Amino acid sequence: MKNLFLRKRPAKSQSGDEHQQGETPLEASTESGENTYNNEHDYPTSETPLPESEIASDEVAAAAVTTVDEPQKKIKPKKDMLPPYDGPVLEVRNVHRSFQTGSRIIHVLKGIDMEVNPQQLVMLKGRSGSGKTTLLNMLGGLDQPSSGDILFSGQPLQDWGDRRRTALRRKEIGFIFQAYALMPLLSAWENVELSLRMADVPRAEWKDRVGHCLDLVGLSKRVKHRPFEMSGGEQQRVAIAKAIAHRPRLLLADEPTAELDSKMGAQVMAVFRNIIEVEQVTICMTTHDPTILEVADHVYEMADGRFIR
Numbered sequence: 001m002k003n004l005f006l007r008k009r010p011a012k013s014q015s016g017d018e019h020q021q022g023e024t025p026l027e028a029s030t031e032s033g034e035n036t037y038n039n040e041h042d043y044p045t046s047e048t049p050l051p052e053s054e055i056a057s058d059e060v061a062a063a064a065v066t067t068v069d070e071p072q073k074k075i076k077p078k079k080d081m082l083p084p085y086d087g088p089v090l091e092v093r094n095v096h097r098s099f100q101t102g103s104r105i106i107h108v109l110k111g112i113d114m115e116v117n118p119q120q121l122v123m124l125k126g127r128s129g130s131g132k133t134t135l136l137n138m139l140g141g142l143d144q145p146s147s148g149d150i151l152f153s154g155q156p157l158q159d160w161g162d163r164r165r166t167a168l169r170r171k172e173i174g175f176i177f178q179a180y181a182l183m184p185l186l187s188a189w190e191n192v193e194l195s196l197r198m199a200d201v202p203r204a205e206w207k208d209r210v211g212h213c214l215d216l217v218g219l220s221k222r223v224k225h226r227p228f229e230m231s232g233g234e235q236q237r238v239a240i241a242k243a244i245a246h247r248p249r250l251l252l253a254d255e256p257t258a259e260l261d262s263k264m265g266a267q268v269m270a271v272f273r274n275i276i277e278v279e280q281v282t283i284c285m286t287t288h289d290p291t292i293l294e295v296a297d298h299v300y301e302m303a304d305g306r307f308i309r
């Protein structure tokens, strides 16, 4: 596959080795045809490309999936659930996870240590069954370690009750899945709006926020499409808009490009880099795909429940 990413950043392994970087322009196309829908939600939709300093080449400018009509605004993450904290978004210390199936105990995670810093794109790679999803579930408070600590913005999640962890997930974390997880009967706009409803964002803010998020992922002209009327890449970009709508600090993505071809996968990764800048979000994702690793700031490689690099 060609190198297709919008920005060039060194990817570091846990040992600090830097991956070799080449020219990595985003491939010059979008996967969908002309828009046939009008914007009935009355929000801005003109298509000024990213500033020149933000793009790698004219080819990229032609392809930019992240079009905006105003200089992009930096949006500060909410601080309502957590006190201000300058340290890592995630600190994982000697985490183990075992499951009991019948009389058997399966030791899946065997002493994980990691750190995810603000506005980083961190990838977990490894073979099927190595423990990536198990770890990701714990990072998002969906599961608890058998032992060890996970700190979210300095707060020990294991000391929190279920209700507080659920509130944290709703307000501070966005989830993206391999299979998009969109509501099939709702339009792109309504899917993103649903996320704001779930996070108790005041209704008065919905219109601007939904428009902004769909604009950020390059779908301002597809707001009325329902999932089955969109390509896989477009559906995943709606899922990203949905995941960031409530301004989470952390985005967790489980194999977000696994169902996509290389071009659409590259567009998704370009969107990830853009939302890190604009929304100041931090992203941790799993992948099998070696071709997307170079867009990461840091890569952790897992084998049999441990990091090997």
Ligand SMILES: Nc1ncnc2c1ncn2[C@@H]1O[C@H](COP(=O)(O)OP(=O)(O)OP(=O)(O)O)[C@@H](O)[C@H]1O
Pocket (backbone or CB within 6 Å): 099, 100, 101, 106, 108, 126, 127, 128, 129, 130, 131, 132, 133, 134, 135
């Ligand atoms: N709830 C559970 N009960 C028993 N075993 C489990 C449970 N969850 C995960 N496992 C086991 O833990 C191991 C790691 O699973 P996990 O899904 O984390 O791997 P993965 O690296 O994400 O794989 P893939 O890339 O295929 O998604 C597997 O052997 C799996 O069967």
